[in-house]
Amino acid sequence: xxxxxxxxxxxxxxxxxxxxxxxxxxxxxxxxxxxxxxxxxxxxxxxxxxxxxxxxxxxxxxxxxxxxxxxxxxxxxxxxxxxxxxxxxxxxxxxxxxxxxxxxxxxxxxxxxxxxxxxxxxxxxxxxxxxxxxxxxxxxxxxxxxxxxxxxxxxxxxxxxxxxxxxxxxxxxxxxxxxxxxxxxxxxxxxxxxxxxxxxxxxxxxxxxxxxxxxxxxxxxxxxxxxxxxxxxxxxxxxxxxxxxxxxxxxxxxxxxxxxxxxxxxxxxxxxxxxxxxxxxxxxxxxxxxxxxxxxxxxxxxxxxxxxxxxxxxxxxxxxxxxxxxxxxxxxxxxxxxxxxxxxxxxxxxxxxxxxxxxxxxxxxxxxxxxxxx
Amino acid sequence: xxxxxxxxxxxxxxxxxxxxxxxxxxxxxxxxxxxxxxxxxxxxxxxxxxxxxxxxxxxxxxxxxxxxxxxxxxxxxxxxxxxxxxxxxxxxxxxxxxxxxxxxxxxxxxxxxxxxxxxxxxxxxxxxxxxxxxxxxxxxxxxxxxxxxxxxxxxxxxxxxxxxxxxxxxxxxxxxxxxxxxxxxxxxxxxxxxxxxxxxxxxxxxxxxxxxxxxxxxxxxxxxxxxxxxxxxxxxxxxxxxxxxxxxxxxxxxxxxxxxxxxxxxxxxxxxxxxxxxxxxxxxxxxxxxxxxxxxxxxxxxxxxxxxxxxxxxxxxxxxxxxxxxxxxxxxxxxxxxxxxxxxxxxxxxxxxxxxxxxxxxxxxxxxxxxxxxxxxxxxxxxxxxxxxxxxxxxxxxxxxxxxxxxxxxxx
Numbered sequence: 001x002x003x004x005x006x007x008x009x010x011x012x013x014x015x016x017x018x019x020x021x022x023x024x025x026x027x028x029x030x031x032x033x034x035x036x037x038x039x040x041x042x043x044x045x046x047x048x049x050x051x052x053x054x055x056x057x058x059x060x061x062x063x064x065x066x067x068x069x070x071x072x073x074x075x076x077x078x079x080x081x082x083x084x085x086x087x088x089x090x091x092x093x094x095x096x097x098x099x100x101x102x103x104x105x106x107x108x109x110x111x112x113x114x115x116x117x118x119x120x121x122x123x124x125x126x127x128x129x130x131x132x133x134x135x136x137x138x139x140x141x142x143x144x145x146x147x148x149x150x151x152x153x154x155x156x157x158x159x160x161x162x163x164x165x166x167x168x169x170x171x172x173x174x175x176x177x178x179x180x181x182x183x184x185x186x187x188x189x190x191x192x193x194x195x196x197x198x199x200x201x202x203x204x205x206x207x208x209x210x211x212x213x214x215x216x217x218x219x220x221x222x223x224x225x226x227x228x229x230x231x232x233x234x235x236x237x238x239x240x241x242x243x244x245x246x247x248x249x250x251x252x253x254x255x256x257x258x259x260x261x262x263x264x265x266x267x268x269x270x271x272x273x274x275x276x277x278x279x280x281x282x283x284x285x286x287x288x289x290x291x292x293x294x295x296x297x298x299x300x301x302x303x304x305x306x307x308x309x310x311x312x313x314x315x316x317x318x319x320x321x322x323x324x325x326x327x328x329x330x331x332x333x334x335x336x337x338x339x340x341x342x343x344x345x346x347x348x349x350x351x352x353x354x355x356x357x358x359x360x361x362x363x364x365x366x367x368x369x370x371x372x373x374x
Numbered sequence: 375x376x377x378x379x380x381x382x383x384x385x386x387x388x389x390x391x392x393x394x395x396x397x398x399x400x401x402x403x404x405x406x407x408x409x410x411x412x413x414x415x416x417x418x419x420x421x422x423x424x425x426x427x428x429x430x431x432x433x434x435x436x437x438x439x440x441x442x443x444x445x446x447x448x449x450x451x452x453x454x455x456x457x458x459x460x461x462x463x464x465x466x467x468x469x470x471x472x473x474x475x476x477x478x479x480x481x482x483x484x485x486x487x488x489x490x491x492x493x494x495x496x497x498x499x500x501x502x503x504x505x506x507x508x509x510x511x512x513x514x515x516x517x518x519x520x521x522x523x524x525x526x527x528x529x530x531x532x533x534x535x536x537x538x539x540x541x542x543x544x545x546x547x548x549x550x551x552x553x554x555x556x557x558x559x560x561x562x563x564x565x566x567x568x569x570x571x572x573x574x575x576x577x578x579x580x581x582x583x584x585x586x587x588x589x590x591x592x593x594x595x596x597x598x599x600x601x602x603x604x605x606x607x608x609x610x611x612x613x614x615x616x617x618x619x620x621x622x623x624x625x626x627x628x629x630x631x632x633x634x635x636x637x638x639x640x641x642x643x644x645x646x647x648x649x650x651x652x653x654x655x656x657x658x659x660x661x662x663x664x665x666x667x668x669x670x671x672x673x674x675x676x677x678x679x680x681x682x683x684x685x686x687x688x689x690x691x692x693x694x695x696x697x698x699x700x701x702x703x704x705x706x707x708x709x710x711x712x713x714x715x716x717x718x719x720x721x722x723x724x725x726x727x728x729x730x731x732x733x734x735x736x737x738x739x740x741x742x743x744x745x746x747x748x749x750x751x752x753x754x755x756x757x758x759x760x761x762x763x764x765x766x767x768x769x770x771x772x773x774x775x776x777x778x779x780x781x782x783x784x785x786x
Binding site for chain 2: 001003004005006069255256263266267269271273275276277279283285288290293294308312358361368369
């Protein structure tokens with residue numbers, strides 16, 4: 001039984017942690033919250049320079065050619081520090097989409113730049129406050145031209161390239177395809193848009209006869225997107241695990257520091273049991289995330305099931321830890337100057353970024369039905 | 375990252391499997407009721423004792439014990455591997471776990487070499503069965519608040535009082551017991567520990583009928599029970615220290631969980647029609663099913679993390695403490711929800727009419743006890759918060775007060 005990361009992977013994790021502790025304190029996260037910046041560029045450049053962005057990109061495309069496991073350990077640390085960087089958009093989504101579905105030409109064009117961080121990539125599926133589906137995707141792609149409007153697009157203001165879900169005229173799930181769009185062309189307009197988590201920039205993007213290229217085959221966009229989402233769900237689960245642990249520790253430290261009725265509030269069972277529940281959810285989430293990582297790295301057949309489990313478990317853990325972290329803090333936790341808000345915001349952002357828990361539960365049960373486990 | 379055995383583990387596994395194949399019958403997994411014995415407890419005990427002899431002779435009965443006590447001198451991971459393999463076979467269980475897991479390890483640490491010479495091997499070979507006499511009507515979670523008293527009388531001690539929730543007391547030969555020798559000092563300081571013959575005059579055993587209908591536990595009454603001082607374990611007044619040996623030896627809770635889980639709920643949801651159609655198409659059913667699947671998998675892979683630490687010869691992390699906090703409420707909630715799916719018919723607890731032999735109804739009733747036995751949900755959360763997270767202990771109003779001056783239900 002060897003259900004753990006290797007010593008090398010743990011060293012990589014330590015390296016990421018030390019860098020982020022040094023360069024990405026809550027004060028550094030706050031600079032993004034309190035400015036118009038889409039992300040913290042010092043932190044982002046540092047992560048690129050350390051090679052983290054290229055970790056899982058093959059060497060022939062300028063990456064380090066490591067596995068998904070290396071990305072997972074970095075993701076946990078990004079989540080722990082609530083890092084205000086476009087890592088997930090550019091790497092888990094755009095780079096992975098190109099790796100999975102891109103032609104040689106597309107890979108050559110974009111992967112080296114994504115690996116080095118020279119450009120930021122993103123993925124645009126949603127078109128407003130409704131879960132994306134083949135049916136409600138109005139953005140269309142025909143004869144090489146893309147038209148429509150996407151929002152919210154993570155890192156949409158700063159990204160140079162986007163993978164876009166677009167209607168290509170088929171029926172049912174075959175109605176949609178993925179296309180690659182250079183966002184720097186003049187037929188693309190974008191504007192920053194307000195979200196619950198301003199530490200991660202989001203934009204509204206309009207395409208008016210923008211030049212675009214198919215990613216994969218026409219009509220296979222929905223299945224390809226689900227596969228990309230499954231991989232990203234595992235990586236985001238590691239961010240959520242890191243964030244959960246950070247919120248738990250923040251709440252624990254405060255409960256030891258704060259006195260009420262003549263004793264530390266952490267000595268009251270109402271608080272102790274709440275923190276124990278955070279820990280239980282954290283460990284379940286970590287275990288499910290580990291399994292997701294193993295299956296993702298081995299490209300196992302049950303990735304959909306493993307990814308859904310990792311995501312559901314980690315979403316629940318982070319939701320609970322982040323919201324109860326504020327509760328443990330009492331009034332101070334609700335103030336702008338205090339730090340619990342970073343995890344409260346980020347937990348909800350991550351909970352929705354790849355679709356809600358309900359959607360993933362449905363996906364999970366659909367897999368159980370297929371696998372005929374009963 | 376993988377689930378594979380190391381070469382040594384694989385070798386041990388195949389030896390264990392070979393031995394089991396030669397000596398036991400493969401479990402029939404196709405039939406949910408298979409393995410549920412219809413024989414009487416006395417008949418099952420006879421069979422269990424026969425099996426225990428075989429197991430002990432082959433060196434599988436106490437894998438981690440030193441060889442001088444008849445153990446294999448093996449590792450924790452070997453012990454787990456054997457349990458995993460044994461779980462695939464239809465062998466008797468449920469008679470020796472407490473004795474070999476808790477009582478005898480306590481003896482090994484605190485009894486004399488002559489006593490261990492006398493008692494360890496007969497226990498290992500199933501000739502003598504042991505029970506643990508700790509809980510009392512007024513001392514459950516707060517077990518150190520126990521009241522059964524012992525008084526010195528020459529070379530003997532006289533024990534009076536009552537123990538409760540004693541698993542298997544009615545078929546046990548020996549027991550370990552913690553009693554109060556001095557009520558004038560704070561509660562942890564006035565305890566003294568013994569082992570005793572369960573056939574000693576003055577011991578009366580009565581079964582406790584549970585809400586689930588079974589009676590696996592007993593009340594044990596002590597009326598002027600005489601125990602020689604030579605059967606005292608640890609010093610007078612040091613009984614709490616001895617008790618901690620017992621409690622720390624709670625068997626590493628590895629191995630498949632019992633009861634109905636998401637697989638059975640999935641099967642039920644497929645087979646049951648709700649007003650709007652099959653239950654499996656109901657979004658509420660799907661969400662619940664997914665939640666319990668994720669919890670089951672989370673527990674399974676948490677165990678795998680613990681096994682990984684054992685496999686590397688490391689001490690497992692604190693993550694293993696979450697098991698019962700998750701599994702207890704899950705068993706109860708899943709049973710309850712599966713009954714809801716059955717509508718009004720969910721109240722039936724009928725082996726023929728109720729789906730899967732009323733397994734959900736049985737689990738719903740039984741889980742209420744599972745959440746209490748061996749540490750309540752609340753005590754387990756205290757343990758996690760104090761021992762894992764390092765939060766302060768509760769303020770103990772009873773810490774410095776003589777036991778006989780404490781408030782209690784009968785003396786407020």
